[in-house]
Amino acid sequence: MTISAKASHSRIYDIFARWSTISYRYGAWILFGALLTAVASSVYVSRNLGMNTDTTDMLSEHLPFRVNMKHYNKTFPQDMETLLVVLDAPTPEQAYMAADRLVARLKEDTTNFHDVYPPNVNDFFARNGLLYQNLPELEQITDSLAAAQPLIAHIVRDPTLPAFVSVLSGAVDELRKGRSMELQPVLSGLSTTLDARLASAPRVLSWQSLFHGEPQKSKYQELIVVKPRLDYTLMFPAEQSIAALHAAAKDTGVTKDGPVRLRITGEVALAEEELNSSLRGMEYAGMITFILVAVVLYFAMRTAGLIFNVLLCLTMGLILTAAFATAVVGHLNLISIAFAVLYIGLGADFAIHFLLRYREVLENGLPPTEAAHISGGDAGAALTACTITNAIGFYAFMPTDYSGVAELGIISGTGMIISLLVTLTLGPALLRYLPKRPPKTSITKGSVGKVLEWSLKWHKLTYAATAVAAIAAIALLPQVRFDYNLLNMQDQTGEAVRTFRELLADTDHSPWHAVVLAKDHQETKRLAQRLAELPEVSKVITILDFVPAEQEEKLQLVEEMALTMGPISVSSKAQATGEDTSLRQRKALDELAAALDRFIAERPGHPASGTVRTLKASLTSLFVQLDAASTDEKRKLLNAIEEDLLATLPIALRSLHTATEAAPFKEQDLPASLGGRWHSQSGEYRLAVYPAEDLNDNEALRRFVRAVQEVAPNATGAPIVSLDAGEAVVKAFVQAFLLALLGIVVALLIILRSVKYMLLVLTPLLLSSLFTAAFTILLNVPFNFANIIALPLLLGLGIDSSLHMVHRSLNNEMVSEVLIHTSTARAIFYSALTALVDFASLMLSSHQGTASIGIMLTVGLTFTLICTLVILPAILRTPVRSANSTSP
Template identity: 80%
Template structure:
């Protein structure tokens, strides 16, 4: 019985058969023209193709969250595209000093930086810091400083280790006699400082912590908000600014071997680091992929000539597609650059189908010219159908709000047409100058076909397993989720990512907070009150919070503190020692140790006993080290101890002195760099809304964003952008997938003229999509902004594979038992295997988004292969037999 679909393809068959034969006959001129075109396109691409790394431009400006973000960025432009410079130091004095020096250096460089703002080290806060304390806290500070004033004054006049030990000895003696003194912090601080030096990880003693009666932390942190000048014409827009920042740090004395360390994070640094790790992953994957693809092509083609044919067609197709991208779009973005990966997967599919069909005909004994004619017609008809469906699938992304993917759709959709033309033009031309026949005789049954026979022999088992797996997948399907956290896509070992995650853990300075705008003070107060009452919100800050309450009462306490402290004169440098300085230091420390021994023995119930014992133990370890050291080493060790203990005293005393000069102030007295970040020139108030929960959890993120939007719908910030952008991307892909599916169904109905065979083409695609989505749950690899790009490729490969099988079955009136042994089945297998090794290497990328894309593609292609070569032949088995009866 003659298949009615065969006649409908005769025109396409004849056209491509003649086209391939002409290309083969005039192979020299075709190849020469192809070489000239490739060279010209390469020059044009290198001169005109740009790179746009601005990810904010990839979604439609009309989306509500983009409108809100655009308005906020226009109102407070200094907060847009910033770097966060994080300085870590062992003491708050060192952190503040280094931050002031670096900020001053950066402000001089107007070539690389628009704005530099160190939020916590302004002299305004040093002067008025005590006003932000509560009245009870101020009273406690005043009492502690009054009790410690004689000790502080003595050490300030003579800042030496000898004087410090002597003063502490006298204080411990007073404790022994029964005087009430708060010596615990200073004893503990000295002990920790000595231990740090002896263990080889020295750190200075923080006198500011002692004044505040706080235990000294292991690390103190200061931030500088830097707005760099970005060059989006470069692959890394902030590269020059970041390099300038590192140079400025060296000039400011912040070096790798110093006590203060520098790290850079923020949205710009995160974007730079993400692109860098992504490209590194692609480079590694590219090397591995090339080797693996060649190996797979060898097993598929068996001859070097046919392998070279595939590689040449792929290379030329990539060049021509990139040239089209240059003309049509003008640039690539971090999403549309994936067209190269897509093209390798699908372009190789086209070339493999054509060349394996050619080889199959040669193995049947036909001469090369006839083989070219037949394979060109057969492959041309099948590949045209695939090109149409693929192009529809890619072009369906053009109308979406996700312009990054829309550009990918334009480039990749046209790339499929280019691939068809290159495969059936350059491929036949190359075959004229490559070996005409394969070295081995035709094999009746390929190893691939023998394996696939099992699914036909046990077709009822295949049906049952497919049905059970489909039901199980449908049960799991509702658990499929989208990860909105952009940080989870990046290399977790990257400095910018690790630093950003540390900041997220600090509620007071977490970059992940929402921002709202109020027209005036009254609205700002109302919104702040409403938002603070939300259980999802921990606190809300406005410019009003920078004006302390009860200032008059606090000023009185500060003035009392100033009187109590009196004038403390700090020596500009220690007085020169009389005699052997090391001997004097050792003697003073020995006296301190003896006094501690008397105190420990005589006052066993005293609250300071534990810290006294700790310091005594540290002194014992110091004496052991000194006794075993030579004179020079002993002098260096004692000198270092002196520096560790007294380095920060002058800065702490100066800050304390400045703090006692505080005067009442109002909102208009706030420094301009601070005020401009909380109130715009037009009078709008900024509200910073901090979450109660950890926003690394997607459900917590959603709860926080929706709760805030209920009060102020125009709120923006990183949480809003992440959630809304993610939902916009998901919506764009759903819209595009449905549009593509509708277009493909229409195209298949026209091409196949059969609803039954259209469903047979679509069924493997739908099953593989279902199984892939289910495995994202089982593997805990949710969809994200990166791996969702795998969907159009899986759509293309799924349609290609099943369409090739159905097309060959119909046009050659072939039963499944023969179909699985044809070049079509082998081409599908090796084409998918080529794509698998292409994408599996992505799994090993340090960039988590790229790695998750590799996992998604590998799983998806595996299921596509199984559905096409195992399930589809079993489904085709009965219908084809009846058709030929």
């Protein structure tokens, strides 16, 4: 080292040596002041620190995709910050009625909801729904109703099980005699309904499906778009609205044990679920970290007093950093909330280096006062350099467009400065009241140094292995990828995520679609045509699609349907005694079974014979169960079957009657609740552009977004936001990494006054970053919006270890064989181990983004430790000897 560099280190040494001595001497006053400061800071934080859960605030509002999204949200405000309510039911009638009741209830609650919009549940679609069918489909419905009309006419006069089954028996006999009838849908529906009831999983028969001549599906859905009132002063802004939604569902009969199932997803629900899993992950990580850190500290310190010292310094530093965050930023976000776990790992590094140096001096026989003086000077000089480089690593986030991480940068960067001051103020003060005699067992020649001797003994092998690993990592680098899918960061077991992924599987109604705004009708048609021609696009929907074509032809079919059905209304059930009803029900079922037997015997090759045999098997199973049941059990079972078969008939008939009242309409006749979502008050038209591929594939996402943007540069929507936000994040972190690297290089040149030693310090960092990036490929853990903080962060973290090694070797002119047995090497090992258990605990989080941060940091810090304690000592062999021979 040069004389000026030594002089500079000497001044820093003197400052912190005196600082530590003063802190040691006036320990009582310092501890009392620290207690008051901690109490005041804790009260201040608890009363003033907020939580900003609005993820849109995490990127600069000046980015193009945010400008486009902001304009869209202003033009169609009803589409932003919404909940998507999904109602699942065994029949379309049950789903529709449940949605209708729930919508009416939610619209009454203006305290919790701004707007409630059911896309399919309204009078307009109930009346004109048939016009949205194409002509072949409408003709099929008309034919099905014509064929079913006699059956329906009989049942509506006597809506009971005996009447239904008797009519069906007659129809089967007519079919056996050669009459052309389409009975398979109703026979199949009856069989499925019976089997479900016998299996104790009741499933109501859908008459609407029968009217349409289509098989009944296993599940039907209705969606409701709800715009809740959000309170961002709360930790969970939509908590009250979601609770009110669940209460409304319960009030309208949608319960957990009922046939209709309620699920909630959408933008707001996903954000609430993500915050919950993120906080839960941090809570578990924090508890586990403190326990594991205490275990590591035991092996590092071997005395309860020094362990207590580290933990108290950590706690004090954490409180002061939180107070700084409250005063300067005012809130935490979903990323900056990680500062607490990060601080535990980093803050322990400062205390461990100071206290192990103190113990080493005590082992050399010096008194505690002198030990505090020397350890304060030695550790202070090294920790100052580490603080500067660490802070630079964090502060490098601040100029980027990723404001969410910029806040983490300013909080954590300042936290490093706070940690330095707390360690060298509170640490010496605590030492005065701890046992002052040196420990009986010296750890100077510990197991850490013995293990590290291997790399020096086989240094050529170390060089070769490092070179091979570096070449292999460089070869893997082109495969490094970024995951733009925000869903992949969340807890995959959460209801909102699972429901959203299920909706994505339906490409015709995927919530992930692009949105384009057009100024007028002409531009809407032009853009729709151009976008629809793209191979990456499956369809484009505009307000024009809500005015069906060929209305005159369709209305003729609707009129024919109305004439066929006639003025049908369902009569009330006649009251009868239980025993009499049960006998009639069983007799009708026996007659149906006999009719089925006759059909099977006489028409074995008929196209309907398979369906008939299936129904006969279902009836046989029913008879076995009825014969084994008591009188009361028989009555309950038969009444339940009657309810399963006929419950939806009145609803289906009312819907059908309403649908036959369709009338021609134009765009201006569309209801305001529908038209306002496609044509804004400012005159702009909305186009929904649906992808042809599964956007869970990042390459498909990129193809779709770029293709749409070629036609409509100002397009927005979830796919565009995900891709452009991801690229903005990558750009921000590349910028942060380069700024951090540049800042650290300048700082090291100032501190070390040597390019050679600056490169020695950086070598382990660059190697560990290279190996970490390669391992993201091998572990299949791609970079994402959360874990991308690892690389620039590791640059700031890992610089500590290599800087401590180089600083100690130069300041004390030690060769590597001696250096690896010093407190510095042990402190590096145990500090890294402390940080490792800190970061590894994040992997236990159910939030996949948080867990991936833990994986990335754990892998990165492991490589940093290897590069610093195995590779760097081998490299230092030659330079240090040269330095020893030339130092003045």
